[in-house]
């Protein structure tokens with residue numbers, strides 16, 4: 001087994017008396033997709049905030065590329081190659097694809113005071129990168145991001161992170177607001193990012209999406225790792241039951257019928 | 261039709277043609293007539309450009325009026341009361357403008373209060389301070405300015421009817437255009453106004469962007485105070501009060517979204533030119549100039565609606 005990109009050992013995260021994470025251990029490996037599953041309030045968001053430097057663990061260790069690490073800020077984590085794409089992806093609707101793609105790292109040409117953004121390069125690279133990740137509908141870097149669909153914006157954000165050398169991608173529910181086709185596009189893109197060697201943490205409520213791309217699975221229940229397994233070790237039923245907090249989903253369905 | 265300045269361009273064209281056709285033989289379209297409306301637009305245009313960039317970044321500055329007056333009074337008190345040469349006073353006035361901008365920027369960024377209210381307060385503080393200090397020093401709130409020939413040339417030269425402030429306006433517009441449309445900083449301005457959190461997340465120093473733009477408005481307002489002071493040979497604490505609302509009005513007419521994140525320098529220039537054409541054109545028609553306010557009000561209302569429409573258009577098609 002290759003060295004994990006990131007590893008958590010017995011990590012706790014408390015907010016006052018709320019124990020959001022309890023003794024969480026997990027490994028993110030390069031070139032693999034780790035699916036993080038769990039019900040509302042299970043601690044998924046808290047966990048990715050620990051991974052991306054927003055929170056420091058209350059106790060326990062975080063290892064990045066084999067070394068014990070403490071990220072002081074999200075910025076530090078980002079500089080080390082950990083990119084987080086939130087559900088709203090943080091794009092700017094009234095700006096062009098090229099300008100969004102390079103925001104904060106704009107390519108320039110010419111000398112000051114006549115230095116200017118190399119818009120053509122920015123547009124070319126942005127469109128190129130998105131096509132590489134399977135998005136062929138966007139052909140002009142001048143297109144406003146506000147005219148793109150949610151899935152296309154996900155592709156833009158993920159492509160951007162990969163272009164700027166992300167080793168680890170944290171995707172917070174990237175498919176949950178998308179239709180079937182769009183979700184398929186984002187899942188396909190995750191596979192391409194995996195092929196390029198990125199370690200991916202994929203948070204989702206959707207067991208089908210998780211099963212279709214996941215290599216390893218971690219299920220959180222009330223801040224604890226309730227199960228952790230590899231692809232093919234559990235059936236969809238079992239995963240669904242786990243996600244529902246260990247209750248049998250068939251029982252739940254009966255309950256639902258009674259309500260009707 | 262999707263560019264931010266499209267509406268302003270159409271409005272400018274229609275208004276210009278209207279006055280050109282409504283006032284045949286009066287000289288509105290002559291060289292002198294053109295210089296006339298350009299003069300009226302120029303000083304407003306100089307402040308409107310940084311105010312517009314600031315609005316694109318998502319903030320307002322209503323303190324420009326008092327800064328114009330303060331700058332002119334610095335020239336007046338310095339050259340007349342203390343017999344100092346004018347050039348050092350010019351730089352002192354610019355420094356004061358920059359400082360007022362810095363104070364605005366820091367106050368807005370640190371307190372996170374709406375800049376609308378913060379700079380409105382600054383406007384009263386600065387005009388009050390200018391009047392108070394002027395009274396203490398010279399017992400006046402307006403006073404004449406003693407300018408050297410070089411200063412008179414740089415700030416008040418005239419060719420026929422055309423005032424040198426038109427050239428200053430063009431210079432500021434050119435700089436504004438380079439910054440907003442071409443530079444990295446311009447990208448940050450759009451991003452800061454378009455989605456503050458996303459901009460910060462991408463590593464844009466959003467606070468620095470805003471503070472820099474507040475300083476730029478302060479400097480531009482001081483420049484206008486200097487231009488007016490030297491042209492009219494006097495300083496007055498109340499100079500520039502008209503700009504407080506005129507500047508944001510022409511910016512919005514120029515296609516800048518009130519919510520920030522969208523707009524262009526070309527649009528702002530057109531919005532200002534439109535203001536010049538109306539103010540001067542009314543005069544040629546022989547109507548009462550009171551109608552200017554009505555015209556501007558209607559245009560502003562139309563512009564706000566049109567901007568919203570243009571924005572939706574930009575987001576709906578490719």
Ligand SMILES: Nc1ncnc2c1ncn2[C@@H]1O[C@H](COP(=O)(O)OP(=O)(O)OP(=O)(O)O)[C@@H](O)[C@H]1O
Nearest residue numbers: 015018019020038039040041042043044045046047
């Ligand atoms: N900053 C905070 N301060 C106090 N409590 C917090 C904080 N952040 C999270 N919590 C608590 O930690 C627990 C886990 O929350 P978290 O947001 O990680 O859940 P989640 O799995 O992401 O849920 P969802 O699926 O709804 O997004 C919750 O009980 C929540 O109230």
Ligand SMILES: [Mg+2]
Nearest residue numbers: 041044045046
């Ligand atoms: Mg969450």
